[in-house]
Every structure is written in structure tokens, then in C-alpha cells.
Amino acid sequence: MKKLYFILLLMILIFSVSAQEIKQMEFVNQSIKDILFTLAQTTGTSIIADDTVEGQASYHFSKTNLDTALEHFLSHYDLYFWKKDGIYYVSKVMVRYDAATGALTLFAKDVEPRLIFEKISKEIKSTILFDALPREKLTVNADSLPVSQVIRIVMHRFSDYEVEDLDDYYYVKRRSVERNTSSRSAAGTVTAADGLFSISADSIRLTDVLKQLFSESGLEYS
Numbered sequence: 001m002k003k004l005y006f007i008l009l010l011m012i013l014i015f016s017v018s019a020q021e022i023k024q025m026e027f028v029n030q031s032i033k034d035i036l037f038t039l040a041q042t043t044g045t046s047i048i049a050d051d052t053v054e055g056q057a058s059y060h061f062s063k064t065n066l067d068t069a070l071e072h073f074l075s076h077y078d079l080y081f082w083k084k085d086g087i088y089y090v091s092k093v094m095v096r097y098d099a100a101t102g103a104l105t106l107f108a109k110d111v112e113p114r115l116i117f118e119k120i121s122k123e124i125k126s127t128i129l130f131d132a133l134p135r136e137k138l139t140v141n142a143d144s145l146p147v148s149q150v151i152r153i154v155m156h157r158f159s160d161y162e163v164e165d166l167d168d169y170y171y172v173k174r175r176s177v178e179r180n181t182s183s184r185s186a187a188g189t190v191t192a193a194d195g196l197f198s199i200s201a202d203s204i205r206l207t208d209v210l211k212q213l214f215s216e217s218g219l220e221y222s
Contacts, residue, residue, distance in 0.1 A: 022069050025061045032057045032077065036090060039066065045088060052092035052115050053079060078109040095123040103144040110137040113154055117172070120150070130172035134158055192216045 022042050027035050033049050035057060040047040043066045057077055061069050070081050070088065080094040093116055096105040104124065108116055113133045121128040124147055138157075142150045148165040155161045155172060164171040189201045190212045197216065201209050214221045 021065055022061055022063065024063050026059070027061075028058045029056050030058070031055075032079075035059070035073075039069065040088075046086070047088040047090060049090040052111055053090055080107065091119070093119040095119045097123045097147075098144075101144075102146060104142065104147045104150045105144055106140055106142045106150050109139045111139075112137055113172075116140065116154055117151070120147070127169035128172065129169060131161075131174040133161075133172070190216050 032055055036047045036049050059073050074081055079092055081088055081090045092111050094107040117128045140154055142153055152163050160175050162173050189209055191198045
């Protein structure tokens with residue numbers, strides 16, 4: 001009976017190991033998500049790619065185990081993976097948070113601020129509110145820094161935003177732009193000489209410039 005149990009256990013172990021092995025495969029201009037799906041089917045594992053994973057890839061896989069294959073393939077396309085409860089997760093954003101020290105580690109390449117903040121918020125289990133954010137993609141490498149500092153690093157190049165570190169959440173706020181809308185703001189913006197006009201204006205309402213332009217020309221407009 002013990003011998004039969006040992007044989008069954010050995011067969012289970014062999015099957016588990018072989019299930020994690022991939023055969024030699026080659027992909028040419030294929031969707032990265034489709035490639036990951038094929039690897040999942042081949043190895044009998046679950047691989048979940050989030051919405052930061054996009055684009056096409058060409059890659060040759062030699063016969064190896066899944067972890068090694070993913071490490072080499074994903075690093076080539078600036079992607080990260082980690083395992084939790086036997087499931088592989090793939091993303092362009094790697095976030096790690098130490099609740100004991102409050103230190104946050106973030107690695108991301110060519111990712112929009114919105115997606116970065118969503119990943120941070122989920123990891124730290126705290127709310128990050130934000131106004132409409134720029135669509136520009138960023139590359140951020142922050143190692144063991146306070147959460148508020150990492151958020152400020154992400155938004156540093158956008159001077160019209162500020163980060164508020166509040167008691168229970170963070171708020172990425174867009175500063176209001178103050179404009180001088182007085183009637184004299186357009187004074188001197190339009191000059192006329194010999195029937196020709198010159199306009200020099202900065203942060204002035206268009207209607208004010210038009211009014212002065214037609215005033216200088218002795219005409220009316222509607």
C-alpha cells in the first residue's frame with residue numbers, strides 16, 4: 001500500500017513539474033496578450049495580463065520552465081510578472097509597499113499617470129483622487145520612498161498640478177489658472193502703422209483683442 005502511495009505521489013510530482021515546462025515555440029508579430037495566453041495553455045497555468053499590457057512581439061522560446069521563459073520574454077518588452085496563489089500576473093507597472101515602514105517601490109516604463117495611480121492605490125489600500133490627468137506616458141523608477149514622494153515624482157514634470165497628502169487619502173489636484181480679464185488687459189496689444197496692424201498678446205481674451213483691432217481700424221464687428 002505504501003509503495004502504491006509513493007508511486008502515485010511521484011506521478012503527481014512529475015506531472016506538476018512537466019506542466020510548468022514549455023516546448024520550443026516562436027512568435028512573429030503576435031499580440032503580447034495572445035502569446036501569454038498560449039503560454040498559459042501550454043503549461044496549464046493561469047496568466048493574467050492587466051490593461052497596461054499591449055502591443056505586438058516577436059520572440060523565440062527555447063525549451064525551459066515557465067518562470068525563466070517569462071522573465072526573459074517580459075523583461076525584453078519592459079514588463080513585469082509576479083505570482084500569487086499559483087496565478088501569474090503581468091503588468092508594465094511593478095508596485096511593492098511595505099506597510100510597516102510606509103516605503104513604496106515603483107517601476108514603470110511608458111505608462112500613463114492614471115494607470116500608475118490606480119496600481120499604487122490598490123497596493124497601498126488607500127484612495128488616490130485625481131483631476132483629469134495628462135495622457136503623456138512616463139517612466140518612473142522609485143525605490144523604497146514615502147508614498148507622497150512617489151506621487152510627486154510621477155507628477156513633477158506637470159507644473160500645473162499639486163499633490164495634497166491628506167489624513168486618509170491623496171489628492172492630485174490641478175491648479176486653477178488665474179487670468180486677467182479686465183478691459184485694460186488688451187491695451188497696447190494692437191498697434192497700427194501705415195494701414196498695417198501688429199498684435200502682441202499673452203493670456204488675453206480673444207474678444208478683447210478683436211475689439212481693439214476693430215477699434216484701431218475704425219470698423220465694427222459682430
